[in-house]
Amino acid sequence: MAVMTRWLDPDEQRTWRAYLAASRALMDTLDRELQRDAGMPHAYYEILVQLSEAPGRQLRMSQLAQAAGSSRSRLSHAVARLEAAGWVRREDCPTDRRGQIALLTHEGFATLAAAAPGHVEGVRRHLFDALSPAQVDQLRRISETLAEHLTGS
Amino acid sequence: MAVMTRWLDPDEQRTWRAYLAASRALMDTLDRELQRDAGMPHAYYEILVQLSEAPGRQLRMSQLAQAAGSSRSRLSHAVARLEAAGWVRREDCPTDRRGQIALLTHEGFATLAAAAPGHVEGVRRHLFDALSPAQVDQLRRISETLAEHLTGS
DNA sequence: GCGATTTAGTTGAGCTCTCAACTATCGGGG
């Protein structure tokens, strides 16, 4: 049985293409800046941020994966790299012998602290400086709705 | 000389995190669906779309790179793969002997035609269904502003 | 014309991500 495709109307088409172009350009730019200035991709930066804000600067791998929006596998590989760089350490979880705890080292924290100002400046320049306060508010609502919609289903 | 960092205020912080979570979840979801249903990542799909809309279903590599928001290197690798899959063919450019023209094959067009309905449905379900018409309009303006801001600088 | 610069595109190495398969442990039901 044939199911009719609900094609995008011209407005939606235009929105979708603009969105694609903008989000790709934004993330590519930030990723490149972070790689150049801090020697790490944005995904790794996010992992360090999440750890830095967790109590004791440590998290179970699963929770860290969720917080950083990463798959378990991706996180496993990433933490292996971060550990090799000396920014993260892994310890056994005392309450669950399957578990691993990732914790931010001093060096990791220092690296993050050094990278943060430049990165924040980048986010501001490339994103917020281009938008009006009303648009920032709109973007927040849209993103929150979307995030819930996507992780809910 | 010390330069003060313009940190993000709580609203901006919240906006940025929501944006990150939403855009990552959206692209990951669409990418996975496309990979599963059409056997190609979203980046390749976009290349095929651009070719399919170009006159004669062909474009110079540089123009294609720009249209698809890709670096030259990335496009070169991608087209090599697409060519191996039989979806794209490369020809010498008659007016510039440095140039290469990428053109969509029949198979490539057929593959794209087969993949499009499912992908469009995904975009609709994961993005537009969650937003009000006003929000779609807001997202379009924000994205267009942003895209111009990013590619202009 | 002709050397210097720019532009078009490719290539290879190294890195990250995905997917599927795998080990090990936990927790519940007979």
Place this chain on the structure above:
DNA sequence: CCCCGATAGTTGAGAGCTCAACTAAATCGC
């Protein structure tokens, strides 16, 4: 107690991306 399904995390292979280096051809400036 033991089996069984679920959960935690890792691993390896393969694919895609980035960066820098490279070739070749066009174009600029004199």
